[in-house]
Amino acid sequence: MNHIPIHKLINEVNKLSYTGIQSNSKMVEAGNVFVAIDGTAVDGHLFIKDAISNGACAVIGEKPLTGASVPYFQVENSREAIGLLAASIYGNPSKKHQVIAITGTNGKTTTSHLIKHILNYVGESCSLIGTVEYEINGQKIKSSHTTPDALQLQKLLFESNDRYVVMEASSHGLDQHRLAGTGVDYALFTNLSHDHLDYHGNMTNYFHAKTQLFGLLNVHGEAIIGNYTSWGKKLTKLLKQQKHVFSVGEMGLDDVQLLSIHGLEVLVKDGPNHLTLSIPLPGLHNIWNTLQAYLLAKRLGIPAEDIVKAIQTFPGVAGRFEQYQNDVKANFIVDYAHSPDSINYCLQTAKELTKGKVVHIFGFRGQRDRKKRLPMLEASVEFSDEVIITLDDLNGESLEGMSRDIYDLIERVGKGKCKVILDRTEAIKYAWDTSEKEDTVLVTGKGPECYQHPFLLPSRSDRETIEYIKMLHLSNKILD
Numbered sequence: 111m112n113h114i115p116i117h118k119l120i121n122e123v124n125k126l127s128y129t130g131i132q133s134n135s136k137m138v139e140a141g142n143v144f145v146a147i148d149g150t151a152v153d154g155h156l157f158i159k160d161a162i163s164n165g166a167c168a169v170i171g172e173k174p175l176t177g178a179s180v181p182y183f184q185v186e187n188s189r190e191a192i193g194l195l196a197a198s199i200y201g202n203p204s205k206k207h208q209v210i211a212i213t214g215t216n217g218k219t220t221t222s223h224l225i226k227h228i229l230n231y232v233g234e235s236c237s238l239i240g241t242v243e244y245e246i247n248g249q250k251i252k253s254s255h256t257t258p259d260a261l262q263l264q265k266l267l268f269e270s271n272d273r274y275v276v277m278e279a280s281s282h283g284l285d286q287h288r289l290a291g292t293g294v295d296y297a298l299f300t301n302l303s304h305d306h307l308d309y310h311g312n313m314t315n316y317f318h319a320k321t322q323l324f325g326l327l328n329v330h331g332e333a334i335i336g337n338y339t340s341w342g343k344k345l346t347k348l349l350k351q352q353k354h355v356f357s358v359g360e361m362g363l364d365d366v367q368l369l370s371i372h373g374l375e376v377l378v379k380d381g382p383n384h385l386t387l388s389i390p391l392p393g394l395h396n397i398w399n400t401l402q403a404y405l406l407a408k409r410l411g412i413p414a415e416d417i418v419k420a421i422q423t424f425p426g427v428a429g430r431f432e433q434y435q436n437d438v439k440a441n442f443i444v445d446y447a448h449s450p451d452s453i454n455y456c457l458q459t460a461k462e463l464t465k466g467k468v469v470h471i472f473g474f475r476g477q478r479d480r481k482k483r484l485p486m487l488e489a490s491v492e493f494s495d496e497v498i499i500t501l502d503d504l505n506g507e508s509l510e511g512m513s514r515d516i517y518d519l520i521e522r523v524g525k526g527k528c529k530v531i532l533d534r535t536e537a538i539k540y541a542w543d544t545s546e547k548e549d550t551v552l553v554t555g556k557g558p559e560c561y562q563h564p565f566l567l568p569s570r571s572d573r574e575t576i577e578y579i580k581m582l583h584l585s586n587k588i589l590d
């Protein structure tokens with residue numbers, strides 16, 4: 111246990127041999143060390159007795175304990191202790207990789223996929239750990255969390271034989287020390303805007319959680335900051351004294367400076383050089399994501415011309431401004447936006463691409479940051495011609511409560527533009543039926559992911575619904 115800072119040790123031991131670590135008493139097996147976590151829902155210290163009766167040979171926790179029948183290590187932070195212990199058990203696996211970790215409210219997934227694509231393009235192997243999936247040694251694994259818990263993360267790092275690991279560091283993950291014991295070589299910050307305040311309480315705490323990533327940087331590690339928001343500028347200022355900081359932005363001081371935009375091409379200044387980059391996905395937000403991936407790749411030593419070519423061949427990410435064009439009806443776009451800022455960016459992008467009207471279909475995720483519902487609707491009303499409010503996952507929130515909230519918000523900021531169709535598939539069908547060829551329908555929510563509850567049409571995701579309606583149309587069936 112000499113790799114974790116121990117405050118107090120009860121029932122001293124000379125040498126402890128153990129068979130594994132567990133933070134859930136129900137999963138403890140003979141010889142495991144049980145780590146008690148004072149969690150967001152329950153206090154794991156309440157389950158110490160259960161863990162011991164299930165065979166725990168030692169316990170780690172934060173709170174004073176008397177009368178334990180096994181050694182008890184009292185530490186400052188149990189979640190951090192798990193990470194440090196797991197890293198040590200697996201032989202500090204982050205050291206065998208170049209670890210690139212990305213944080214920020216939006217853009218983590220897109221930027222991480224871009225980076226992996228560039229690395230693969232130049233023949234490097236790269237693991238990916240993030241929202242859509244984990245990919246280790248070329249094998250895809252279903253993702254449970256954007257940032258896996260400390261035990262799983264260290265296991266993935268251990269199993270990976272890839273030279274590079276690019277991972278998303280969510281604010282929950284950082285706050286819960288899921289990266290403890292991970293040395294980071296490159297830490298990226300994309301942006302910060304209103305999200306997850308149900309967990310963090312306010313923007314200052316949320317920002318603070320994000321900044322923790324930079325404390326994990328190795329001595330020669332580099333910070334790559336999106337300097338295009340006020341939070342990015344604040345972070346640059348904060349880190350500039352002690353870290354190697356590089357930035358993308360609109361100012362002369364930025365290492366990669368955006369000079370001008372010409373459709374899907376941008377002119378940028380990279381040090382003394384000017385170059386033109388083709389941006390593989392529409393929208394200003396994707397310009398920033400691409401420039402950040404470009405700068406990171408430059409810092410890795412990849413020649414600019416290779417990066418430019420790699421970016422041109424980027425296929426995009428499922429559900430991130432994914433377009434479904436057809437010959438008869440509107441252009442449908444499915445997007446993962448679920449914050450006011452991302453809705454803003456997506457709708458403005460859709461508007462720029464559309465000759466006709468822009469219709470926005472979305473809902474509010476149940477049991478998540480209720481304070482973002484109003485600014486989400488405000489953004490939607492401001493940038494679209496028609497808004498259709500529907501359901502997202504309720505996550506246990508009552509349908510009555512959600513409906514009440516929807517109608518209250520429409521009453522406040524709807525400006526006569528909003529229509530409510532609670533069945534998500536019906537909402538999409540309505541937009542299909544009423545749209546014209548020159549219109550755009552933006553459907554935001556879970557992108558390619560399935561919704562929890564079934565809707566009227568036999569499809570589980572927005573993508574499936576659009577494909578189903580298109581198929582119905584093509585086969586000329588009439589749906590009542």
Ligand SMILES: CC(=O)N[C@H]1[C@@H](OP(=O)(O)OP(=O)(O)OC[C@H]2O[C@@H](n3ccc(=O)[nH]c3=O)[C@H](O)[C@@H]2O)O[C@H](CO)[C@@H](O)[C@@H]1O[C@H](C)C(=O)N[C@@H](C)C(=O)N[C@H](CCC(=O)O)C(=O)O
Nearest residue numbers: 133134135147149150151152154157255256257259280282
């Ligand atoms: C709110 C939140 O983030 N919770 C995460 C947190 O749970 P927790 O430790 O606080 O759990 P808890 O239920 O309070 O229990 C406390 C402790 O008691 C233990 N226990 C409990 C019961 C028992 O009988 N015995 C026992 O030992 C539990 O195992 C736990 O160790 O730590 C767990 C281990 O890392 C996570 O699995 C869990 O994620 C939950 C499932 C979750 O949904 N998290 C989401 C919000 C999340 O993390 N999302 C971000 C992305 C966000 C985004 O950008 O969109 C992510 O990285 O995925």
Ligand SMILES: Nc1ncnc2c1ncn2[C@@H]1O[C@H](COP(=O)(O)OP(=O)(O)OP(=O)(O)O)[C@@H](O)[C@H]1O
Nearest residue numbers: 215216217218219220241395430445446447452455
């Ligand atoms: N740089 C950006 N700035 C603002 N919005 C963005 C940016 N990049 C992407 N978005 C928007 O946010 C959505 C989610 O993007 P992405 O999945 O890349 O971000 P993320 O940080 O991984 O999100 P999450 O944590 O919710 O998984 C996109 O579908 C798009 O609408």
